[in-house]
Amino acid sequence: MNLLNDFLLIVLSAIVLQNAIFTRGFGASKGSLMRTSSQKILQFGCTLTVVATLSSLLAWPVQLVLRDRLEAGVQLAARYAATLASICIVYTAVWLLTKYIFPGVHYDIRNMLSSASFNSATLGSLLIAFSGSYGLVQTVGFALGSGIGYTLAILLLCEGRRRIALSDVPRAFRGMPVMLLYAGILSLAIYGLIGHQLPT
Template sequence: MHESAWQIFISAFLANNFVLAMFLGLCPFIGVSGKLETAAPMGAATTFVMLVASLCAYGLNLLLTSFNLEFLRLIAYIVIIASAVQLVEMVLKKYSPALFRALGIYLPLITTNCAVLGVALFQTAREYDFVQSVTFAVGAGAGFTLALVLMASVRERLTLSDVPSVAQGTALSLMLAGILSLAFMGFAGLGG
C-alpha cells in the first residue's frame, strides 16, 4: 500500500465519509443527532473508541496471523470493541455524569456501531500499517463527528419550521441525510 497518511485521512474524513458514503454507524446518526450538545460528545466518544479499537485490532491481527487463527478475527475484534466501550463508559460516568445520562442507551450501543467494527475490518482488509491504521481511525472518527454535528445543526433548525406532519420523524431525517450525502459526493476523488 502506497497511500500517504494524509490521503487516508482525507478519504475517510470526506470523500468516503463513513456515515454519508459508506452507510456505517447509521443508528446513532439517526438516534443522537437531535441536539447539537449531545451530538458532539457522542462523536468524540465514538472517535475515541475507534482509535482504541483500531490500535488493539492492529496488534491483535498480528498475533492472530502469527498463530494462523484468522477465523477468530471477527470474534476477537468484537470483544476488544466491547471492552473499549466499557472503558469509555466508566470514564464518562466518573467525570461527566450529566453527559453520561444524556447519551443514555446510545453509549453502550457504540459496541454495535458498525462504524467502529468497520474501522477494524477495513484496516485489516486493506493491510494498513500502524501509522496508516491510526490515521484511518482518526479520519473515520472525525468524519463521523462531522456528519453527526451537521445533521444535528440542521435538525435543530428544523424543529422550528413547519413540516408536513406525515413526514415528521425518521422519514424526514433520512431525506436530510440523502441531501447531505449528495453534497458529500462533491468530495469524490479528493485524496485519491
C-alpha cells in the same frame, strides 16, 4: 515526515471521502439521526472516537498475526472476533477508568458509552481498515478520522433538522422520513465530489 503525511491523508480521507454515515451508512440509526443537543452529539462523538482509536491500537497486532497464520475463511471469522474482543476490552477499560479515576467524566458518558462502543461505525471502520491491510499508523488514522467524520456528520444532520423544523414540510415526511431524504441528498453530494464507484 512521510509517516505524518500518510497519517494526515488517511485521517482526512476517513473524515470526508469515506465518511461513516454518508458513504458507508454506518451508525445511521434513529437514535443517532434524531439527537438534538450539540453538546450530547459532541460527547457521543468523542466517546466513539476514543473507543475506535484505542480499539484499533489494541486490535492491529492481533490482525497482523492472524493475517499470516490462518487460511482465508478462518481468517475472516477470526478478524471479526478479534476486532469485537478488542472493542469489548476497550469498553471495559474506559468504563472502569472513568468510574474509579474520573467519576465526573463517567457520570457524563455512562449512558452513551455502550452505544458508542458497539456502534456499527466503530466496528465497521476497524474492519474496513483491517481489510485494506493498512499499517499501524494508517489504521489508527482511519479509526480517528472515522470517529471525527461521524461526529461532524451527526452535527450536520442536527443542524439540517433544525432548519427543516422551521420550514413547512408535508405531514407524511415529517420526522425520520425527511431526515433520511436529507442524509441521502448529502450522501449523493459527497459521491459527486468523490467521483468514484460505490464501495463494494
